[in-house]
Amino acid sequence: MALLNIRNLSVEFATGGGSFRAVDGVDVTVEGGEVLAIVGESGSGKSVSMLAAMGLLPWTATVTADELSFDGRDLRDLSASARRKVIGREISMIFQEPMSSLNPCFTVGFQIREALKQHLKLDSSARKKRALELMEMVGIPAPEKRLTAFPHQLSGGMNQRVMIAMAIACGPKLLIADEPTTALDVTIQAQILDLLTGLQRDTGMGLILITHDMGVVAETAHRVAVQYAGWKVEDQPVETLFDTPHHPYTAALLAALPERATERRLPTIPGVVPGQFDRPRGCLFSPRCAYADDLCRSTVPPLQSPELGRAKCHYPLSVPAKEEVQ
């Protein structure tokens, strides 16, 4: 049984200009010990779908799903207090900006101990010991000294390690990392990614990595879900996704990577992601798609089989029959 199982998740925000569907019919499944990457550009709904699963969205959001279960429990009909026992303990999350997700008024040691106090029955000295252990686990040098440091006294990379220490404090079964390295330099990014994948391997937890960086995906993920404008358009193991993308959006995105460029002009995707008021009727990608025809512009595409990457497309690319010929 999957650790996290989400079927047909939709999130609508009540905005001044009417309701806006940020996530539209997304399925997410993560097994224990699996690293799932959710990639997409800004506005693709990748963060919102995870926040919805954790119940962290504001009241303006309406979340509907056919199934929303974690470890066999239905998250939809948990009471707020029961949900808080799960969130932070069994599912935890790391955010993009370590500087703004830590409280500047408290020492990092206090903030790590707070997570322990909230969820585990440990006495004060045991909490302190565990906090030290955690800081060692995430590779913070001289942890005794750093326990009493405030976030502004640490660098971005160190603060992100503190965030990770807080997130893994209670031994979660699932860790959601929302753009954990976007604000960091490349050499620090490499350290943090190694740390996250190392922790994931050692503890066997599930890891959902939300990112827009294809390089990060290629190096860390087992399976990749590609989102576009609130839709999940493709879902494939990482090896095959990069070799044979089935959705035209994935293919175009990969082709636009500068490192895959073969000539000076990069292949581009014309236009922009549709916003609240210019959502097309059929396939959301049809205005920018090179293969779109009248069917795409009028009818919402079906989901293809798992062999075709569950591509949400009328005309998926590189169907296996063609591959055999190649």
Next chain:
Amino acid sequence: MSGPVVTARNLSRHYESGGGMFKERQVVRALSEASFSIQPGKTLAVVGESGCGKSTLARLITLIEEPTAGDFTINGVEAVPENWDSLRSQVQIVFQDPYGSLNLRHRVGAIIEEPLKIKRPDISAADRADKAREMMAMVGLRPEHYDRFPHMFSGGQRQRIAIARALILEPKLLVLDEPVSALDLSIQSQVLNLLLDLQERMDLAYLFISHDLSVVRHVADDVVVMYLGRPVERGSKEAVFSAPRHPYTVALLSATPSADPARVRKRIKLEGELPSPLAIPDGCPFAPRCWKAQDRCRKERPLLDDADHAAACFYPESPEDNG
């Protein structure tokens, strides 16, 4: 004139910080001894992590700040404060964040025309508008965008507005300070293509500042790698990417994730983080994190020589190491 657009010699910028009645002032060496030159139509990329002095360099070259030491020429003219006024129209800058660098209360037309208003007061309003519209067409904005406000545009479109504003004075050099790092991947390639087109058409020189090595690899002709305010390696793009000589460059290249899951990589893990620019170590600034550092590295600072592919290192990587 076919000489280099910019020639910089030993540019340095130090800031003083802190101090008080009982405390001594501290010196932040944001940029030290940077030398380079850019030919028309060429792109020099400056790469490095945060705090390496790339943005300080941009501020010096765009004549926003004065260097504390060293000098540079723009089109052969010495850039001293007396000349700034006349040189400024030849050097323009595009900033990283198109959300912060455009005035939200001005219409697109007014934003693009403003440099003309200041630098070419003799041009009539009608001519200015014509020029602005011409420039908008050039960067791929539609004529009806002229009367709109920046908030009505996406990030990529805003970056086009910023580029149009920078180019309206027909500069020789465009400083691009992380021009695509705030943009989504599909938009990033549109803006990069636009920059390449404009460079060809107007014979522009670019000083391209970025931390994204895959973008640099695509656009640059020459590359300078900076670490803690100092250039540590300089050379042509091919040389730096295929046979990096400075250990820091090697580490930076190996840390950059590649979009190829099949690639087996040996990543060089750098220990620790950048030291504070207030306390730059004696000797080689990279020595505390370097896996090849010897006693000599900690005592003496290696210099960047004038070779075509130079590295400020006593024990540079030889080509065989990278094979």
